[in-house]
Amino acid sequence: MQQATNLKKVLGLTDVLGIAIGQIIGAGVMSLTGIGIQMTGSGITPAFILSAIITLLTMLPIAILGSTLPTTGGMYQYTSRLLSPKTGIFWLLLFIFLQITLSLYALSFAQYLEGLFPGVPVRAVAFSLLTILFIVNIVGIKSASIIGNIMVVTLIVALSCFIIFGVPHVNFGVFNTKSMLPDGFTGFFTAVGLVSFATGGAQVVAELGGEMKNPKRDIPIVIIVATIFVGLLYAFIASIAVGVLPIPEVAGRPLTSVAKEVLPTPAFIFFMVGGAMFALATTLNSTFTWVTKSLLVAIHDGYLPKYLGKVNKRFGTPHWLLLIFYIIGALPIITGMSLDVVAQLGTGISLIVFAFPALAVTQLPKKYPKAYKQSPFKVPYPILVTIAICAIIVLLCQSYLLISDLKLGYIIGTFIYIIISAFIAHFSNKKAHLNISEIQLNSKQTPEKQINFSNNL
Numbered sequence: 001m002q003q004a005t006n007l008k009k010v011l012g013l014t015d016v017l018g019i020a021i022g023q024i025i026g027a028g029v030m031s032l033t034g035i036g037i038q039m040t041g042s043g044i045t046p047a048f049i050l051s052a053i054i055t056l057l058t059m060l061p062i063a064i065l066g067s068t069l070p071t072t073g074g075m076y077q078y079t080s081r082l083l084s085p086k087t088g089i090f091w092l093l094l095f096i097f098l099q100i101t102l103s104l105y106a107l108s109f110a111q112y113l114e115g116l117f118p119g120v121p122v123r124a125v126a127f128s129l130l131t132i133l134f135i136v137n138i139v140g141i142k143s144a145s146i147i148g149n150i151m152v153v154t155l156i157v158a159l160s161c162f163i164i165f166g167v168p169h170v171n172f173g174v175f176n177t178k179s180m181l182p183d184g185f186t187g188f189f190t191a192v193g194l195v196s197f198a199t200g201g202a203q204v205v206a207e208l209g210g211e212m213k214n215p216k217r218d219i220p221i222v223i224i225v226a227t228i229f230v231g232l233l234y235a236f237i238a239s240i241a242v243g244v245l246p247i248p249e250v251a252g253r254p255l256t257s258v259a260k261e262v263l264p265t266p267a268f269i270f271f272m273v274g275g276a277m278f279a280l281a282t283t284l285n286s287t288f289t290w291v292t293k294s295l296l297v298a299i300h301d302g303y304l305p306k307y308l309g310k311v312n313k314r315f316g317t318p319h320w321l322l323l324i325f326y327i328i329g330a331l332p333i334i335t336g337m338s339l340d341v342v343a344q345l346g347t348g349i350s351l352i353v354f355a356f357p358a359l360a361v362t363q364l365p366k367k368y369p370k371a372y373k374q375s376p377f378k379v380p381y382p383i384l385v386t387i388a389i390c391a392i393i394v395l396l397c398q399s400y401l402l403i404s405d406l407k408l409g410y411i412i413g414t415f416i417y418i419i420i421s422a423f424i425a426h427f428s429n430k431k432a433h434l435n436i437s438e439i440q441l442n443s444k445q446t447p448e449k450q451i452n453f454s455n456n457l
Contacts, residue, residue, distance in 0.1 A: 011212045013221065018152055020202040020226035025155050028198025029234050030255065030276045031108035033241050035340045038251040039191040043180035044238045047191045052199045052231020054192065054398075056224060058354055058391045059203050061361035063220040064384070066206035067377035068364060070215035074206060075357050076294035082360040082367060085301065086425045091356045092298055093421035094349055099291060101197070101346035102329025105284035106130045107339050108254065112276040115256030116269070126333050129281065134326040137288040138312065138319055158275025159237060162255070166240035166262040174243050190405055193398030197347040198234060202226040203354075204290075220377040252340065292321040303428055345410060348402035351395045358391040 011019075036044045065078050076095070080088025103126065110125035181188055202223040205212075212218055241250060244258050259271050296318065299309035312319045332342050362385055365372045372378055379387070403414055 013214070013218045016205050016212060016218050016222050017226060020205050020222045021152060021230060024199065024201035024226060024230045025152070025159070025233070025279070028195070028201075029159075029237055030112070030279055031104055031339070032195055032198050032343055033234075033238055033255060034250060034253040035343055036191040036195050036238070037242050037247060038340070039183065039194065040188045041179045041182045041247050041251075042174040042176075042242045043182075043188045044191060044195075044242050045175070045235050046180070047188060048195055048199065048234040048238050049231060051192045051195045052227055052234075054394055055196055055199045055231070056227050057387070058196075058351075058358065058395050059200070059223050059227065060387050061358040061391055062203045062206050062354075063223045064361050064375070064377055064379075065357060065364065066219035066223075067216045068372050068375040069368060070206075070212065070219065074294060075203075075353070076297055078360045079356045080298075080301070082363040083356070085303065086428055087356065088301075089298070089303055089428045090421055090425035091353060092294060092303075093424060094353050094418070095294060096324075096328065097417055097421075098346050098349040098353060099287075099325050099328050100332050100342055101350075102130065102284060102287060102325065103332040103337070104339065104342045104346060105280045105287070106329065106333060107342070109277055109280040109284070111254045111339075112256060112272055112280070115254065115260070116272055123333055123336070127330060129284070130326065130329050130333065133281070133285045133288055134322060136285065137322055138317055154274045155279050158271050158278075159233065161263065161267050162259060162271055162275070163233075163236045163240060165264075165267065166244060166258070167236075169262050170240055170243035172243060174247065175239075179247065186401070189398070190401040193351065193402050194343060194347055195234075196398060197343070197350065199227060199231050200350075200354075216376050288322065288325065291325050292318050295321050341406060341410060344402045344406055345414065348399045349414070351399040351402070355392045355395045358388045358395065362388050 033044065036047055040047055062075070062078075069078075071077060076088055076092055079091045106126035106129045107122065109129055110120070110122040113125055114120050114122055205219055205222050237255075240262065241255055241258050244250075244261055250258060255276065256272070259268055259276075263271055295304060296309050298304050299306060308320050308324075309318055310320055311317065331337075365381055365384070378384075403411060406414075
């Protein structure tokens with residue numbers, strides 16, 4: 001396993017900001033806006049704005065962790081090192097479950113394709129896309145960084161076309177109490193929790209600390225700036241999505257019908273292909289590229305069988321781990337699970353997953369006091385604890401609203417999975433490569449050595 005200290009520090013502020021915006025913009029707004037409208041009508045616009053604000057609150061612990069101990073590895077390392085290895089395993093099992101959202105990208109892609117070619121078999125297309133991108137990642141084909149930048153520009157241009165052509169058609173009269181809160185505040189806050197999947201994503205920059213030139217400064221700046229920018233962009237898109245056609249015609253549906261109403265034919269085709277479908281396909285593909293990383297660290301720690309991390313001799317990719325996530329993504333498609341169920345269930349679990357770093361950050365000043373003292377993004381310990389508690393409460397409440405809104409069978413199944421995950425984590429093997437006592441002892445070292453120690457784990 002390559003050590004983070006051997007990685008080249010080549011990413012500057014603008015590079016990381018582009019990565020963060022590219023990660024946030026895409027699949028979420030394309031697949032969740034219609035579902036959010038179904039929950040709260042024209043309240044979807046303030047729901048996106050409030051979601052961005054809440055997302056910032058829940059990301060502050062990750063920003064603090066990344067600014068203090070920048071490392072390549074992410075939330076699993078912070079959870080397992082600052083809390084306990086068993087907690088890290090529990091986090092990992094929940095992380096695996098939330099990857100049912102792979103099917104969300106594939107199904108949404110198929111829905112947008114259906115908007116261009118009515119009558120195409122949605123689930124067959126979704127399964128085919130998932131399979132193709134799984135094979136692509138097995139083979140190990142990777143896009144160059146310049147292609148990634150082109151993707152971001154293409155997405156922003158496509159969304160800008162939607163906004164520019166759409167604003168003149170908006171009926172602002174729909175933004176009234178009755179239309180914005182059709183199911184009351186419960187529906188509104190459930191929608192806020194749902195679209196947090198769309199406004200989240202900037203936290204991925206905490207995974208890149210080992211490759212950034214100035215991670216202590218840039219991680220918190222990028223998380224804040226990227227989240228605010230995209231939250232406002234999504235609010236404009238949501239206003240057009242809900243203000244052009246009657247709400248019943250767009251509730252639970254992709255942006256296809258609205259785009260067809262406001263865009264000239266060439267711009268409509270560009271939006272559908274270069275915007276919606278392109279965003280969904282690239283997000284699905286990029287998820288396959290990073291989703292195995294935490295499991296590889298857990299295998300290195302000794303908590304998962306070594307053969308799962310076996311790398312394909314020809315292509316150099318972890319084929320067994322990719323196969324696991326492929327199956328997880330395919331199951332909702334094959335079993336006929338609806339898009340809104342996948343969205344609510346996957347997002348609900350993801351909010352629980354984000355609660356663990358919020359708890360872990362409370363241990364940071366205790367286990368790495370010197371590193372935290374020199375962190376450019378630190379707050380007094382009482383305020384740090386307050387931020388962590390608020391983030392945890394918000395995340396768990398949003399998760400409860402999303403999961404409790406599901407049918408009883410899904411709720412029971414989710415609860416059983418969480419109980420089994422806790423049981424497995426509790427009885428996990430203690431004889432792992434990771435030694436918590438060593439981390440605690442190394443808290444007496446200089447911050448630089450602490451960070452290197454954290455990177456090397």
